[in-house]
Amino acid sequence: MTDIPDRPAIRTLIDVDPAKAQQVAVLRAQAASDPESFWLDQARRIEWATFPTTASNATFDGDVSIRWFEDGVLNASVSCLDRHLSTRGDEAALIWQADDTAVSRTLTFRDLHAEVCRLANALRSLGVKRGDRVAIHLPMVVEGIASMLACARIGAVHVVLFGGFSPEGIAERLIDSGAVTVITCDTSRRGAKRIQHKTSIDAALKQAGTICSVRNIIVVTVTGDTIPMTEGRDHRYDVLVPQQSPACEPEKMRAEDILFLLYTSGSTGKPKAMVHTTGGYMVWAACTTDWALSLKPQDVHWCTADIAWITGHTYVVYGPFATGATTVIYEGMLGWPQPGRWWEIIDRYQVACLYTAPTAIRALIREGDAVPERYSLASLRRLACAGEPISPDAWEWFYNVVGHQRCPVADMWWQTETGGGMLCLIPDAQPMKPGWATTPLPGLNAVLTTEKGETIPDGPAEGALCFTTSWPGQARTIWDDHKRFRETCFTFSPGKYFAGDGARRDENGYYMITGRMDDVINVSGHRIGTAEIEDAVATCHAISEAAAVGINHDLKGQGIVVFVVARSSKTAPSVALLSGIIADRVGRYAAPELIYIVSDIPKTRSGKIVRRVLRKIASGETENLGDLSSLADPAVVPALIKAVTEQN
Ligand code: ATP
Ligand code: MG
DSSP states (O other): OOOOOOOOOOBOOSOOOHHHHHHHHHHHHHHHHOHHHHHHHHHTTSOOSBOOSOOEEEEOSTTOEEEESTTOEEOHHHHHTGGGHHHHTTSEEEEEEOSSTTOEEEEEHHHHHHHHHHHHHHHHHTTOOTTOEEEEOOOSSHHHHHHHHHHHHHTOEEEEOOTTOOHHHHHHHHHHHTOSEEEEESEEEETTEEEESHHHHHHHHHHHGGGOOOOEEEEEOSSOOOOOOOTTTEEEHHHHTTTSOSOOOOOOEETTSEEEEEEOOOSSSSOOEEEEEHHHHHHHHHHHHHHHHOOOTTOEEEEOSOTTSHHHIIIIIIHHHHHTOEEEEEOSOTTOSSTTHHHHHHHHHTOSEEEEOHHHHHHHHHTOTHHHHTSOOTTOOEEEEOSSOOOHHHHHHIIIIITTTTSOEEEOBOOGGGSSOOBOOOTTTSOBOTTOOBOBOTTOOEEEEOTTOOBOOSSSEEEEEEESSOOTTSOOEETTOHHHHHHHHHTTTTTSEEEEEEEEEOTTSOEEEEEEGGGOEEETTEEEOHHHHHHHHHTSTTEEEEEEEEEEETTTEEEEEEEEEESSGGGOOOHHHHHHHHHHHTOGGGOOSEEEEESOOOBBTTSOBOHHHHHHHHTTOOSOOOOOTTBSOTTHHHHHHHHHHHHO
């Protein structure tokens, strides 16, 4: 391990509420002394047709088997909708803001319940049965959310696919998941552009040919653009759904019946479909929404994630609806048609909780502080972010400029595999520390291990992040590939769940994520996480984004290459300046071999930097760049190769 450079200290910033801190201490103590009763208590957060008598039945040894609340019976849509009808039936459940500023739609819990039931009946009328997979390929519209809950209602397994996937990406996932029905739309808007949904699905089905089991396509009208329809297979949502009954008996699901499959972001390789089951996932969504966001039924909550990602599943749909809060969804893009669009939405709907991703925060910073300063933002009470490490500088900006030093910032570390937040601040109960994902949530047992998988004793350390026990929201397996699940997550340190990320722990037990273990750079025996170098570069205000990778080096083992995006081409800092900042902040050993100033960095469709592609480009291996299907904009790659060649 390397000498640990100075990091920002814990800053209390917002007063800790002693009563809240005490409450959390009691929870943690109960979780440690009597986990079974702790988890059964947590299970009461959701509605059950039959309450479970046992909590955990999980082992990370041998073949790995994870089961929770096994004899419980429930339906996830009941916790999200039916249970609120008597208390909040006429209150807003879902607010949809269209791309067009003048267009929006508000559905009460009663409205949403009726829409979900109609769609559930429509799916049944097409022969969709319990356990069947239904792919959802929609932009951020009401029907996307209704589709997820309608599947849950009839016990079908939803598989939400990102709207922008290419036909190849869709075909691969339709075949892998064995979907029988697809819910899509004509086209969708992305700024001034149109995204082809229906024609992409048609092309995907053609490519997939006879191995694909899709029998029906339901087509939502989003833009009204003309699209081809195939008689007998394709059905208009507007025709099929309104004629159905607004009542639909929820299917009684066992806790371990599958609620959804979801493909990971594809940052490190070929995406895999994680399997999430009903009871445990719902309990964990409800727990973490309460602990990390402290959401209340009267709150307006806006999580900016697309429903195609786990953040969209847990913190747009299941967590907030289980709480009975009002959820905002926005069809459009950040900064479109004007840079203050997000802030305008917050003021318009009096959003109390804003949950977003570091990639969006970096883009907002780039617009300048004058933009958010034009808005009140006085309704905000809580801020949260997840998806990538947030640099302390971006954290401070979020806290100061957006939260007006009034809103706690929850930096939530988690994964598609974990179902819900794992390391996170519990607002008001703990002091904050900029750039640190804080502590494991109650009931979790996190450890750091060496590279060999040996547990490092408590106290300040750096290592691989693992969990020694299961939690209800944990993915049960990878769809159709239990072997891959076991090998990637449970063999690194036998008997533990290995997250694949590196972390540092301080003397207070706070954790910061240093980057992915696969991306750790080893320079002359110094192991350096990518986040350390990137955080250092982020302190240079002329830079809006940075990504560090390691390349082979004859003497040092590995050398560091950094790709940086300047805020403006006129103010691009010199390579010498950046090199100096890294040497000062991280250490002389971390001085990069090369720094490339580029106009864009490859990202996944969920907005994460894809370092594996950068590593290949930096090493000159541009012939075989690996799986690019998860990239948001594959055109970034040739532009990057050109920029690198020119600067060499
Ligand atoms: P794949 O598994 O296909 O490579 P992915 O890991 O990007 O893709 P997700 O499950 O969407 O897919 O992302 C989880 C990962 O995102 C985490 O393992 C971690 O690397 C990163 N991450 C998420 N939240 C945070 C956070 N708050 N701080 C640091 N890193 C985070
Ligand atoms: Mg991952």
